[in-house]
Structures are given as C-alpha cells and as structure tokens.
Amino acid sequence: MNLAVFASGRGSNFEAIMASVKSGVLRVSVPLVVCDTPGAGVLKLAEKEGVEAALIERACFAGRKEFEDAIHAQLHNHAIDAIALAGFMRMLSPAFVSAYRNRIINIHPALLPSFKGANAIADAFAYGVRVTGVTVHFVDEEMDSGPIILQRHVAVEPQDTLETLEQRIHEVEHELYPHALKLFAEGKLAISGRKVEILT
Ligand code: GRF
Numbered sequence: 001m002n003l004a005v006f007a008s009g010r011g012s013n014f015e016a017i018m019a020s021v022k023s024g025v026l027r028v029s030v031p032l033v034v035c036d037t038p039g040a041g042v043l044k045l046a047e048k049e050g051v052e053a054a055l056i057e058r059a060c061f062a063g064r065k066e067f068e069d070a071i072h073a074q075l076h077n078h079a080i081d082a083i084a085l086a087g088f089m090r091m092l093s094p095a096f097v098s099a100y101r102n103r104i105i106n107i108h109p110a111l112l113p114s115f116k117g118a119n120a121i122a123d124a125f126a127y128g129v130r131v132t133g134v135t136v137h138f139v140d141e142e143m144d145s146g147p148i149i150l151q152r153h154v155a156v157e158p159q160d161t162l163e164t165l166e167q168r169i170h171e172v173e174h175e176l177y178p179h180a181l182k183l184f185a186e187g188k189l190a191i192s193g194r195k196v197e198i199l200t
Contacts, residue, residue, distance in 0.1 A: 001185050004032040004080045006088035011042025012170060013086035013107060013177050018049050020178035028185045032078040034071055036090055068096050084181060089118060094141045102191055104139035105184060107177045109169045111135060111151055116144035121169055125162050131155055134172045136180035147196045149189060150180045
C-alpha cells in the first residue's frame with residue numbers, strides 16, 4: 001500500500017509513521033508528503049527521510065478545485081492508495097473526500113466529538129476537562145467528524161500546564177497513529193455507517 005502523508009506543520013506524526021515503517025511494523029510505502037505551508041518542519045523531515053515532498057500552496061491557485069487538481073496529480077504520479085492527514089490545516093472538498101472515500105485518515109488531539117478544530121488541546125485545557133486524549137478517524141465531508149478508528153484518553157493532572165499536557169498528548173499520538181494505520185493497512189478495519197469494527 002502506498003500512503004501519502006499530508007501535513008502543514010512540524011511533522012512529528014510523520015516522523016512517528018516513518019519510524020514505524022522503518023522498523024517493519026507498519027508495512028506500507030510512504031513515497032509522498034503533501035505540504036501546503038512553505039517552511040514547515042515536515043519538509044525538512046521528509047528530506048531527511050528521503051521522501052519526496054510536494055509543496056502545494058493554496059495561494060498559488062485560482063480556486064480550491066485547481067489546488068486539489070494539483071494534489072490529485074501528485075497522488076496519481078505516486079500511485080497513492082491512501083492518505084494520512086497529520087496536522088494538515090485545510091479542509092478537503094467533498095469531491096476530494098469522495099474520490100478517496102474511506103481511504104483518508106486523520107489524527108485529532110482530543111476525544112472527538114469534543115473539541116473539534118485547530119486548537120483542540122488548548123481548548124480542552126482552558127475548559128478544565130479532567131480527561132482529554134487522542135482520536136484517529138476516517139475523514140468525511142465535515143471537520144473532525146468521520147467514523148472513529150481508535151481513541152486513547154489522557155488525564156489532565158492538577159499540576160499540568162498547557163505545555164506538559166501537549167507533550168503527553170503528542171506522545172500518545174505518536175503511538176496511536178502508526179497503530180491505527182497498521183490496522184488499516186492490514187485490512188482489519190470494517191466500516192459500517194459510523195461504526196468501525198476492528199477485525200482480529
Ligand atoms: C497533531 O497534534 C495532530 O493531532 C493535529 O495536528 C498536530 C500535528 O503535529 N491534527 P505534527 O505536525 O505531526 O507534529
């Protein structure tokens with residue numbers, strides 16, 4: 001299976017995925033990173049890993065259709081079967097989601113459906129929750145809303161600062177995402193409506 005990773009930021013989840021691939025646990029090829037942000041950390045990491053990175057900036061295209069056409073061309077060139085969103089800060093259009101139906105996976109740093117959006121860790125911390133966590137889910141047309149594959153909780157401790165909480169959430173992400181992708185790559189996820197059954 002050829003997996004593309006889409007990222008806009010520092011790329012620590014991309015690194016965790018690559019570590020799992022290199023250790024032979026996650027049996028996929030990652031021939032392509034798609035990034036929409038010049039200077040993003042993930043671009044350097046891709047270079048270090050020897051993975052081709054396509055920098056595709058929304059501002060360089062007249063509309064979302066043209067932007068996504070450029071992404072599609074890259075996916076086609078690399079015979080991509082599935083996509084892992086890892087901090088990709090852009091909504092994909094319904095047409096794009098439908099072209100890769102049940103083949104786009106996302107990681108979100110909260111227990112969905114709580115704290116959707118770009119500031120999930122800070123929002124949960126500010127809200128004062130005692131428990132938050134990480135969700136890996138299939139992508140549908142809505143933001144942070146598709147069928148849930150795996151979730152893991154992270155307790156918020158009284159002495160936590162936003163930074164310490166962020167650190168623990170990222171540690172969980174780096175374990176959970178490769179694990180969820182492994183289940184997917186091995187054909188162990190059966191989707192029925194909103195429910196994802198994990199086959200053993
Ligand atoms: C992660 O917290 C992920 O859950 C969210 O964006 C962040 C990306 O971090 N969707 P990184 O770029 O993988 O370090």
